[in-house]
Amino acid sequence: MVLIIPVLRVPEECMKEAVIFIDNERCDFCGTCVGVCPADAIELTESTISVDKKRCTLCRECVDICPLGIPEVLE
Amino acid sequence: MKNRYDVIVVGAGPGGSWAAKHAAERGVSVLLLEKDREVGSPVRCAEGVSEKGIKEVVTLKDQWIAQTIRGGRVISPGNIVVEAYPDEKGYILHRKLFDADLAAMASQSGAEVVTKAYVHGLLKKNDAVTGVKVLHMGREYQVSGSVVIGADGVESRVGRWAGIETRTPPEKMASCVQMVLSNMDIASDMVEFYFGSQVVPGGYLWVFPKGPRTANVGLGISGFYSKHQKPILYLKKFIEARFPKASVLSLVAGGVPTMPTLKTIVGNGWMLVGDAARQANPLTGGGIVNAMIAGRIAGRVAAEAVLAGDVSSKRLSPYPKEWHTLEGKNNERSYKIKKVVDRLSDTDLDNAAQTLLDIPPEKRTALRLFKTVLFKHPKLILEASKVFV
Numbered sequence: 001m002v003l004i005i006p007v008l009r010v011p012e013e014c015m016k017e018a019v020i021f022i023d024n025e026r027c028d029f030c031g032t033c034v035g036v037c038p039a040d041a042i043e044l045t046e047s048t049i050s051v052d053k054k055r056c057t058l059c060r061e062c063v064d065i066c067p068l069g070i071p072e073v074l075e
Numbered sequence: 076m077k078n079r080y081d082v083i084v085v086g087a088g089p090g091g092s093w094a095a096k097h098a099a100e101r102g103v104s105v106l107l108l109e110k111d112r113e114v115g116s117p118v119r120c121a122e123g124v125s126e127k128g129i130k131e132v133v134t135l136k137d138q139w140i141a142q143t144i145r146g147g148r149v150i151s152p153g154n155i156v157v158e159a160y161p162d163e164k165g166y167i168l169h170r171k172l173f174d175a176d177l178a179a180m181a182s183q184s185g186a187e188v189v190t191k192a193y194v195h196g197l198l199k200k201n202d203a204v205t206g207v208k209v210l211h212m213g214r215e216y217q218v219s220g221s222v223v224i225g226a227d228g229v230e231s232r233v234g235r236w237a238g239i240e241t242r243t244p245p246e247k248m249a250s251c252v253q254m255v256l257s258n259m260d261i262a263s264d265m266v267e268f269y270f271g272s273q274v275v276p277g278g279y280l281w282v283f284p285k286g287p288r289t290a291n292v293g294l295g296i297s298g299f300y301s302k303h304q305k306p307i308l309y310l311k312k313f314i315e316a317r318f319p320k321a322s323v324l325s326l327v328a329g330g331v332p333t334m335p336t337l338k339t340i341v342g343n344g345w346m347l348v349g350d351a352a353r354q355a356n357p358l359t360g361g362g363i364v365n366a367m368i369a370g371r372i373a374g375r376v377a378a379e380a381v382l383a384g385d386v387s388s389k390r391l392s393p394y395p396k397e398w399h400t401l402e403g404k405n406n407e408r409s410y411k412i413k414k415v416v417d418r419l420s421d422t423d424l425d426n427a428a429q430t431l432l433d434i435p436p437e438k439r440t441a442l443r444l445f446k447t448v449l450f451k452h453p454k455l456i457l458e459a460s461k462v463f464v
Contacts, residue, residue, distance in 0.1 A: 028326075028327060030119060030229075030329045031228060031229050031230025031330065032230075032248065032250060032251075032329060032330025034229070034232070035248060035330050035332065036242065036243055036244065036298065036330075037242065040232065043195075046110055046111045046112065046191070046193070061245050064245050065245045065248055065298045065302075065330065066301070066305070067250045067301065067305065067328040067330070068252065068305060068307050068328050
């Protein structure tokens with residue numbers, strides 16, 4: 001008997017589909033998440049914050065530490 | 076902004092301004108960069124200092140003092156209130172004015188202060204840091220410096236860019252939120268500290284008066300707990316219960332590293348100061364005086380290194396050594412005490428508070444309280460021995 005295992009090709013952009021989203025409208029720009037980020041993936045200026053998707057490992061430590069609960073994982 | 080300075084300081088908080096001032100006083104050229112448009116704002120701080128602490132680093136100006144504090148109250152989980160009136164006074168500062176004046180003092184010593192200057196990378200040559208990349212008013216600058224001092228706060232990246240691990244694990248970070256409240260019934264010369272797993276698990280809540288009927292009310296909890304419920308929710312719940320009539324004048328979030336100083340705080344051509352070096356007291360979270368002590372040493376050592384023509388990590392190493400002697404050792408002890416406090420249950424804290432009531436208020440110093448509590452509660456000695464031995 002021959003067993004056929006189907007091999008699915010997953011497009012690269014779908015491999016890591018979740019992202020950390022930090023809402024700039026609600027963020028206080030305090031930088032606590034930057035201090036705990038193991039991947040140095042968060043860029044904070046005076047009044048903007050962004051997550052570098054390429055560096056982010058989705059460890060969620062920014063989600064856990066935020067005093068206000070702003071970062072979220074978008075699947 | 077010129078192309079080259081002897082010393083570049085990143086961040087104009089108390090640590091950065093003090094480093095800049097003490098370097099400039101020795102005749103070297105100093106650039107002090109601040110990412111925000113205004114030094115001293117927003118105020119991410121409870122603003123409390125002890126008289127002894129602040130006088131050790133600067134001559135106090137009256138206009139910096141929002142409120143003089145003559146005592147404190149600790150409120151245990153079961154609402155046992157312990158009052159203490161230590162020998163020394165405390166002050167709640169106007170950090171906005173304080174920080175602005177410290178930066179002004181740095182500039183009057185010869186440092187060039189530039190605001191709206193965001194440092195987004197370092198210039199490096201081999202394994203040495205040789206300057207900074209700055210974004211200022213929409214333009215990109217590369218500024219060379221013999222020594223770069225990272226005083227860039229809890230969000231510091233200078234150390235990471237220089238090549239060391241500065242990242243703080245969440246359980247060693249206090250996740251904090253604070254509101255300035257007005258229209259509250261409080262004694263304006265007493266600070267209050269609340270403890271307990273329901274109000275503020277793995278941390279404490281403070282009420283620091285800034286004048287009659289107004290105060291900084293905030294709390295910090297470790298990342299271990301902020302994962303489950305956010306500090307802002309704990310604070311709102313407390314304020315609704317304790318100060319239902321108060322108005323909220325401002326809200327700030329923030330993080331305080333609660334750990335001993337980083338093992339490495341200097342390298343070839345760079346140094347870290349203040350929260351960037353994790354130098355706040357891990358037990359109290361107090362960081363103003365510590366940052367200024369560190370800034371004073373770092374600024375002096377950086378200038379001496381420049382004047383000697385050698386900015387290697389070895390030449391800069393008197394800074395970590397002196398820091399360790401002056402405050403670093405104390406922080407290590409505070410960290411151990413914090414680990415004991417973290418192990419205490421609400422019942423332990425209530426028992427401790429009950430014991431403290433037996434000591435006359437004028438004799439309630441922190442160390443005495445700690446010793447008495449340990450002596451009266453053998454279980455706590457066991458907990459302490461797990462940490463200290």
